[in-house]
Amino acid sequence: MEILAVSGLSKAYGGVRALHEVSFSVAAGELVAMIGPNGAGKTTCFNIINGQVEPDSGDVRFEGRSLAGEQPRRIWRLGVGRTFQIAATFGSMTARENVQTALLSHRGLTRSFSGSAGEILLEETDALLGRVGLDDQKEQPSAELAYGDVKRLELAMAIANRPRLLLMDEPTAGMAPEEREALMALAADLARREKLAVLFTEHDVEVVFGYADRVVVLHQGELIASGAPEEVRADPRVREVYLGDA
Numbered sequence: 250m251e252i253l254a255v256s257g258l259s260k261a262y263g264g265v266r267a268l269h270e271v272s273f274s275v276a277a278g279e280l281v282a283m284i285g286p287n288g289a290g291k292t293t294c295f296n297i298i299n300g301q302v303e304p305d306s307g308d309v310r311f312e313g314r315s316l317a318g319e320q321p322r323r324i325w326r327l328g329v330g331r332t333f334q335i336a337a338t339f340g341s342m343t344a345r346e347n348v349q350t351a352l353l354s355h356r357g358l359t360r361s362f363s364g365s366a367g368e369i370l371l372e373e374t375d376a377l378l379g380r381v382g383l384d385d386q387k388e389q390p391s392a393e394l395a396y397g398d399v400k401r402l403e404l405a406m407a408i409a410n411r412p413r414l415l416l417m418d419e420p421t422a423g424m425a426p427e428e429r430e431a432l433m434a435l436a437a438d439l440a441r442r443e444k445l446a447v448l449f450t451e452h453d454v455e456v457v458f459g460y461a462d463r464v465v466v467l468h469q470g471e472l473i474a475s476g477a478p479e480e481v482r483a484d485p486r487v488r489e490v491y492l493g494d495a
Contacts, residue, residue, distance in 0.1 A: 250277045252414050252446035253298070258307035260293055260470075267293040268470045271307070275414065277444040280437060282451055282461035282478075286491055289467040291450045295418055298448075299331055300324045311414060330412035334419040336403045340392030344383050344402050347391055348374045351409035377405045381435060397428035404432070408439065415439070417449035421456055429453065433460045454492065458482060466491065 253275040260268045268290045275281045283291050296302040298309050300321040309316045316324055325331075338347050352370045378387050381401040386394060391402060400420065407415060417436065421429035437460055440447045451457050457464060457478070464481040466474040468491070474484045481487055 250444075251275075252277050252312055253448065254308075254310040254313075255294070255298065256308050256310075258294065258297060258309070259305050260290075260297065260302065261305060266470045268297075268304070268467075271467070271470070271472045273465045273472065273475055275446040275448050277413070277446050278440055279462045280440050280447045280449065280460055282449055282457045282464045283467065284451065284454075284457055284464060284491065285467035288469075290470040291467055292418065293470075294467070295331075295416055295448075295450065299329065299416060325410060328410065328413045329416065330407035330410060330414070331416040332400070332403045332407050332418060332420055334422050336396075336399045338391040338399055338402055338406065341390060343388050343390055344378060344394065344398075344405075345371075345374055345387040347402055348377050348405050348409060351406040352377075354410075377409060378402075380408075381405045382431070397424050397432070400424060400428075400432055401435070404435065408445075412445065414446045414448070417447065419450050419452065421451065421453055429456055436460070 251274050255274065256272045258268050258271040271290070271294060273281070283294065285291055293302060297304050298316070300316060300319050300323070311327060311329060339350065342350065349370055352373060375387065378384060381404055383398060383401060383405065386398060391399060394402065420432055420436065424432065433456055436447055439445050461478055463476060464478050465472060466481060466487050473490070474481050474487045482492065
């Protein structure tokens, strides 16, 4: 089942062409990696899908519905989760409070309480923390967590609204090799078990070719290759502009 369909996406900033006629899709239960050199257009594409940037032309459809003109908050409520290259959590809040806040926002309850969230949605909160391996650190302030744990906390927040599509922008950036493996294994397990569509950007080629079901490659705003990992890895143009001898 196709969850995300991007068609003919174009965006320019002044005379700089960030994206040009980019099209691809992501199905339920599938992990698709988007790769390319810095400046290839990956973040612009993510920001358009997420509603932070409006395209000049083209369309983004989520479960058959166009996201054109929708605000990021609305897109999140529709079922699109996102993690960022620089993890976005509330440093002064505990891991538990961060996830509670995400759950309360999803339920539209953020204006119905003041002060501490207390016992609200506590069982669901702790279940999410358990899924990402943070059972023993739920009372730890986010600012005091190791970086790999912050990334896992951000993932728990991203799946708090039970998304059908998860956007992960360089999820393993700044992580140690063993942390990278653990996080991507978790994302892959979520995709398989819950039929979650995952689109991720990543510079670590071992992560890309170790976990992606398909790979799309951008270069100077254009889609230059798309297909199975080994097919893309062997593509002469991809090797020329990005992979080299990797």
